Amino acid sequence: MGNVSAIIFVNEDISQGIATIDSIRTFNDIDDLSVIVVDNTDGGKLFQWAQEQLDITYIYMDEGPQTFSEIFNGVMSEVKIDSDVLLIDEGMTIVPQCLSTMKAILDSESDIGAVGGVSNGFCGCQNRAELASYSNAINMALSMEALRKRKRTLNLDSAAILWKRETIRALGKMDEDIGDRRTSMLDYCIRATLTDWKLMICPECLWWDVQKGCRAERETLQIQKLEKKWKMHYFNWLPNYCLIDLIDREDWENFNVLEVGCDCGATLLEIKNIFPNVNTYGSELNPNAAKVAMHVTTIQINNIEEQTLNFEQTKFDYIIFGDVLEHLRDPQAVIEFCRKILKEDGCIIACIPNIMHISVMKELLNGRFEYTETGLLDKTHVHFFTYFEIEKMFQQAGYEMEVVSSKGISLSANDEILMEALLDLSTETQRFMYETFQYIVRARKDKF
Incomplete structure (x- = not known):
């Protein structure tokens, strides 16, 4: 040959x-x-x-x-x-x-x-x-x-x-x-x-x-075959560009990024591709996912809710939570802890599912709230968020929300009709609160 x-x-x-x-x-x-x-x-x-x-x-x-x-x-x-x-x-x-x-x-x-x-x-x-x-x-x-x-x-x-x-x-x-x-x-x-x-x-x-x-x-x-073979609840090998896009740095800069729940490290690896001088760190609860991530980043097997994370006193410019906060018993306590390991002008970047999405509202009106394997009603979610709850959590934890963007999915004509009816019933909600499937947030540490 x-x-x-x-x-x-x-x-x-x-x-x-x-x-x-x-x-x-x-x-x-x-x-x-x-x-x-x-x-x-x-x-x-x-x-x-x-x-x-x-x-x-x-x-x-x-x-x-x-x-x-x-x-x-x-x-x-x-x-x-x-x-x-x-x-x-x-x-x-x-x-x-x-x-x-x-x-x-x-x-x-x-x-x-x-x-x-x-x-x-x-x-x-x-x-x-x-x-x-x-x-x-x-x-x-x-x-x-x-x-x-x-x-x-x-x-x-x-x-x-x-x-x-x-x-x-x-x-x-x-x-x-x-x-x-x-x-x-x-x-x-x-x-x-x-x-x-x-x-x-x-x-x-x-x-x-x-x-x-x-x-x-x-x-x-x-x-599912890979999740079973590698003993992972999630098997994520794709970078999350919605999170990466909120890193407001030039590609030549040196800074520190921590991802909590980094899984196999795909997002951190892509951050390193885009910002060659960045220092990346990961915290991952699943030891099998961490075994993959340790080949592309500095990793600790850690439950962030125990607040024992320690990378030799490293302070971070960004801490990323990609679909993680909804899995925590006390997400506000976790982001309060993150203030201690963020630099003075550091940010949290997070994507958070919206429980107020019209698909969930429609099921609630029909008397159903059925958990699923993945998605908005993932059976492993222990916290549910609306826009107002996200805003309140970050404010009470000592952050100012700088950027909030939305990811949506296509809606049917019946969904549009239901949204109009719900908007007529409320004086506080807006259309985007029903259209948004997931919120993408960048919140900067307050200087108080």
């Missing part, structure tokens, strides 16, 4: 698989690249076409349709690959400079385990929705300066990832009890982080997805 082995998975649409192969033939800029096509279609639909191709290795999964983890494990054991491995899903097409840039970043540091790019078909921080067409992506790539920028992440989109050979050797097989592509790859990425391999996103590495639209919206992530 070559210095890089590109493994292309074809599951349903052979035309999309062929489009991926053609793009590699056109724009590959790695000297030693071998192409392996894995045919997981019913009946081996690619077989006839593959017999006429002289530059690919063809593998037919003749045991019938299998899960992604089973296919990956089977291919890796059958082919005995001794090279870096580029995993590509059908329909993902490359543009100029993509592969050589990914390879250069992978080789730039010994502890970089995998590299991903950006695409119109990816979601979150790997999404480039502005890519309008394949030709647009090609032209954009040709006009880019090759800076080889990268940022660290906890997860890479499974549709196109370049893995270092040593990382795959160290991690071994994928967990076949998980099965599907997105969930298996997220599990593999977490295993990589736990063994001190860094995962990188390169914004210069463009991929065009011929399927269009976010792949994550078409593929269900079986997060």
Whole structure:
């Protein structure tokens, strides 16, 4: 096999698989690249076409349709690959400079385990929705300066990832009890982080997805399997940009950030990407989540309500609570304690669910208040907040609310009618109090 082995998975649409192969033939800029096509279609639909191709290795999964983890494990054991491995899903097409840039970043540091790019078909921080067409992506790539920028992440989109050979050797097989592509790859990425391999996103590495639209919206992530495997009530690998956006600093500044309930550390990691000189710290109650977070930040396993947090007398410019205050028995006492560890002009940044959202009001009017696994009525919530309660809590604890923004969800025509009726009944409420699903708050420590 070559210095890089590109493994292309074809599951349903052979035309999309062929489009991926053609793009590699056109724009590959790695000297030693071998192409392996894995045919997981019913009946081996690619077989006839593959017999006429002289530059690919063809593998037919003749045991019938299998899960992604089973296919990956089977291919890796059958082919005995001794090279870096580029995993590509059908329909993902490359543009100029993509592969050589990914390879250069992978080789730039010994502890970089995998590299991903950006695409119109990816979601979150790997999404480039502005890519309008394949030709647009090609032209954009040709006009880019090759800076080889990268940022660290906890997860890479499974549709196109370049893995270092040593990382795959160290991690071994994928967990076949998980099965599907997105969930298996997220599990593999977490295993990589736990063994001190860094995962990188390169914004210069463009991929065009011929399927269009976010792949994550078409593929269900079986997060419950990961929560069970890793023994976490929540399994959060995505940064919360609503919180990050309220950090009012220049990207070159040095300051201290503490996140309470940091989970696996995704938000703190992204803060470090944006503000390279920041010092990040995390407090996490779940020891299994903390085991992941300790690889990306300074962490303490701690119950914030015990008020024993101590990072060697470090004072913080920002303390972040991302969906945490509603889980506390006495959230006001906690933010009062935070005054002691905040700098004089320090801030709390928090996102807090709104119990007054119209969806909850509608259920109350019908006599129902049913707890759920997640959301506004999450069964682990022990405190419920309206706008006025949030305002009162921060004021009584010694803070001035500087910024309050809202996150909402789409509402039905019946919701709009109900809101108008409720507004007619009250002289103190406003429309946003029913529309807001979650409040995003920045509150600055008072100087009294």
